[in-house]
Every structure is written in structure tokens, then in C-alpha cells.
Amino acid sequence: MRLVILDNYDSASEWSAKYVRNRILTFNPGPDNYFTLGLPTGSTPKGMYKKLVEFHKEGELSFKYVKTFNMDEYVGLPRDHPESYHTFMWDNLFKHIDIIPENVHILDGNAEDLQNECDEFEKKIEEAGGIELFIGGIGPDGHIAFNEPGSSLVSRTRVKTLAQDTIEANARFFNGDISKVPTMALTVGVGTVMDAREVMILITGAHKSFALYKAIEEGVCHMWTVSAFQQHPKSTFVCDEDATLELRVKTVKYFKSLMYVHNKLVADLEENPKAKKQRISQD
Numbered sequence: 242m243r244l245v246i247l248d249n250y251d252s253a254s255e256w257s258a259k260y261v262r263n264r265i266l267t268f269n270p271g272p273d274n275y276f277t278l279g280l281p282t283g284s285t286p287k288g289m290y291k292k293l294v295e296f297h298k299e300g301e302l303s304f305k306y307v308k309t310f311n312m313d314e315y316v317g318l319p320r321d322h323p324e325s326y327h328t329f330m331w332d333n334l335f336k337h338i339d340i341i342p343e344n345v346h347i348l349d350g351n352a353e354d355l356q357n358e359c360d361e362f363e364k365k366i367e368e369a370g371g372i373e374l375f376i377g378g379i380g381p382d383g384h385i386a387f388n389e390p391g392s393s394l395v396s397r398t399r400v401k402t403l404a405q406d407t408i409e410a411n412a413r414f415f416n417g418d419i420s421k422v423p424t425m426a427l428t429v430g431v432g433t434v435m436d437a438r439e440v441m442i443l444i445t446g447a448h449k450s451f452a453l454y455k456a457i458e459e460g461v462c463h464m465w466t467v468s469a470f471q472q473h474p475k476s477t478f479v480c481d482e483d484a485t486l487e488l489r490v491k492t493v494k495y496f497k498s499l500m501y502v503h504n505k506l507v508a509d510l511e512e513n514p515k516a517k518k519q520r521i522s523q524d
């Protein structure tokens with residue numbers, strides 16, 4: 242596991258966007274070789290999406306050969322509702338980049354048969370060859386996607402009832418009116434995310450610091466579902482200083498001493514011939 246500690250939200254957003262950019266460029270996707278991304282919603286990834294849009298507009302990055310799978314969607318909210326995750330993803334990312342709409346996959350929370358919708362989603366991930374990089378955010382209770390405390394750590398995509406804490410936290414998106422917040426969602430399972438070849442978790446803010454502590458300094462436990470990634474062969478936690486408040490000083494010092502290695506992962510790929518090739522093919 243890597244823990245990448247940046248000064249603040251903006252630098253964590255920039256680091257993660259550069260990491261995604263470099264992973265896509267070095268993968269060098271093409272018509273027979275799509276790069277498959279798992280994506281989150283929420284306030285945390287917004288800064289990363291903004292930067293990815295900038296990279297695209299500057300001609301550094303194309304999403305033409307990228308497929309995406311989103312983590313979750315509310316049940317029963319119209320697709321074009323301002324708070325649906327469909328709307329969030331199009332507003333914050335998809336409408337600003339060159340992704341082909343049929344390569345975007347977001348669960349349909351209005352499907353007639355919700356469990357069938359979830360099963361089909363798993364099948365589509367499999368048909369796409371699995372997920373190369375799954376990006377996630379977490380809640381203060383350590384949930385990943387809508388895998389609330391107590392969720393099975395081998396769970397697959399399914400219908401979930403939201404924890405009261407999550408409903409309360411999400412009320413801010415519904416004018417503070419808790420009665421308007423959907424109480425159910427479709428969500429990928431912890432096992433679905435674990436199957437990705439790589440996982441990157443974004444954690445910012447002091448309110449998430451206890452969850453980060455539980456995620457990395459204590460054991461794997463279904464009450465803190467994000468802790469499952471201790472057993473993933475390739476996971477990266479990207480956080481800001483505030484999110485480290487509950488960690489041991491020695492943990493923070495250790496990972497900070499590795500920052501010179503971590504920063505190489507996001508260095509400009511100007512000299513990388515594969516990256517150059519992709520840029521040229523976009524012109």
C-alpha cells in the first residue's frame with residue numbers, strides 16, 4: 242500500500258489527476274485496448290475531475306479509448322435530477338472530455354429489476370476485461386461506495402439501504418431536507434472494487450481522519466469497509482494533511498519520507514515515447 246500525503250485538498254486533487262493521466266498515457270489505450278476506470282462521485286473527487294478536464298483541454302489527455310464504470314447510484318431518483326450521480330458525472334467530467342457516451346457505465350437506479358441491473362453491471366465489467374484503476378472516496382464511517390459498516394468484504398454489486406449517517410451527510414445536497422434524500426442505492430461491492438488491478442482512494446479533511454486511521458493502522462474489519470484494501474496487491478491512498486490527524490506521527494513520517502518516490506509517479510511524461518505517441522494521434 243502507498244500512502245501519499247499532500248499539503249491540502251488542491252494538491253491532493255492535482256496529484257491524483259496527474260496519476261490518472263500518467264496511468265492512461267503509459268497504458269497507451271487504443272481501439273483494441275481500452276483503459277477501464279472505476280469512478281466515484283461526491284465532493285472529494287471534484288478537484289481531480291477539474292484537473293483531468295484541464296489536461297484534456299490542453300491536449301495532453303484523450304478519453305477516446307477509455308471506458309468508465311461508476312461506483313453507485315441512488316434508487317428512485319430521476320436520471321436527470323440535479324443530485325443524481327448521472328448528472329454529477331456528466332456535469333463534472335464527461336461533458337467536458339472526448340469520452341464516447343456508450344463507454345460510460347452508470348447503474349440505473351430506476352431499473353424495473355434492480356438486482357438484475359446490478360448483475361448486468363458486473364457482467365459488463367467482466368466483458369470490458371475488468372477494471373484497470375478503480376478510484377474511490379470514503380465516508381467518515383469508512384464506507385467505500387455505498388458499502389456501509391458491516392457490509393460483506395466480498396460483496397458484489399447490489400441494492401443497499403443507506404446508513405442514517407450517510408443519509409444525514411447527503412442531506413446537504415437536498416437543501417438540508419432529510420426527507421428528500423433517497424434511502425436506497427445501487428452500489429458496487431467491496432469485492433467488485435477488490436477485483437480491480439489497482440485501487441486509488443481519495444481521503445481529504447479532518448472529518449475523515451479517523452476513517453483513514455481505521456483504514457491503514459488497524460486490522461481489516463467489515464465495520465470499516467475501506468480497510469479491506471489492506472489486502473489489495475496494489476492500492477494507493479491519497480490524502481491531505483488534515484486527514485492524517487489521527488495517524489501516528491511515525492506513520493506520517495514514514496510515508497512522507499517516500500514522497501520523492503511517489504512524486505516520480507506523477508512527473509510529466511514529456512520524454513515518454515508512448516505518451517508522445519498518444520498525443521500525436523490526437524492531433
Ligand code: PGA
Pocket residue numbers: 282283284285286378379380381384385386
Ligand atoms: P464526499 O463523499 O466525497 O462528498 O465526502 C464520499 C463518500 O461519502 O463516499
